[in-house]
Amino acid sequence: MEDKQFIKNFEEQVKNTIKKYKLFDKKDKILVACSGGKDSTTTLYLLKKFGYNVQAGIIDLKIGKFSDINLNNIKNFCKEKKIKINVFDFRKEFGFSFCYIRDILKSKNIKLNSCTICGILRRYLMNKLARKLKFTKLATGHNIDDEAQTILMNQFKGNIKLSAKQGPISGILKNKKFIPRVKPLYFSKEDDIRKYSKLMNFPVNYEPCPCSTKAYRRSIRTLIPKYEIEVNNIVESFFKILPSLQKQYKNEKINYCIICSEPTPGKECKTCQLIKKLKQ
Ligand code: SF4
Ligand SMILES: [Zn+2]
Incomplete structure (x- = not known):
């Protein structure tokens, strides 16, 4: 397929996903959760191109050079495309850098990967x-490969309860403190996003994060082509059971964390539990 036609088809597919699943409209104020990678940069670019009220949000994890490169790339991209960028400093928000939190939890024998x-x-x-x-939607760059891997992993x-949260609009529990999370690239293949991002010359870091510990996801990722499984088939068959899964779990009660007041199904949210373990 010619590059021009590929670009047109790719953009149409994203447009259709937004429309079909009513992800947002022109009244929404959308924050794209950016990482500096191809998926979120493509999401940000397309939402801006389609005329939505969109801004970029990036959390500076301070993972050495990797974070510096990504932050620099997305800052330049936003400057060039005239998109407002919000940089959130992980250390400022939590009091510690990500690597410090991870290392301390590891030293306390907490069995959670990075x-x-x-x-x-x-x-x-x-x-x-x-x-x-005051954003009304939070958009992420998740694609169909991510989704198929997550469905299989769950x-x-x-x-299975975690799968009930999947789909183009994440989460089942509605609460005014949860900003709805949407995935405009939900039906886009990872290879197509890479191709699109390269054709568009996006300033993107294609290197993986040095802290990545997605070993299980990696084995699922290799298993899919090995058995010639079509990611579309996984997601399409999942769609047939998703409504009943959502029905089953949608009435779960939401509490407010007794430490930070953020919504959570338990007494304390997962973040406060981690921070508590860190200080113990
Ligand atoms: S690969 Fe893992 S550690 Fe690195 S940014 Fe992503 S989730 Fe965080
Ligand atoms: Zn909390």
């Missing part, structure tokens, strides 16, 4: 900051 800790803290922070800045680990 990506799990990072994911919990980043989701918490993005939601809190998006709410504070299935293999017996975490």
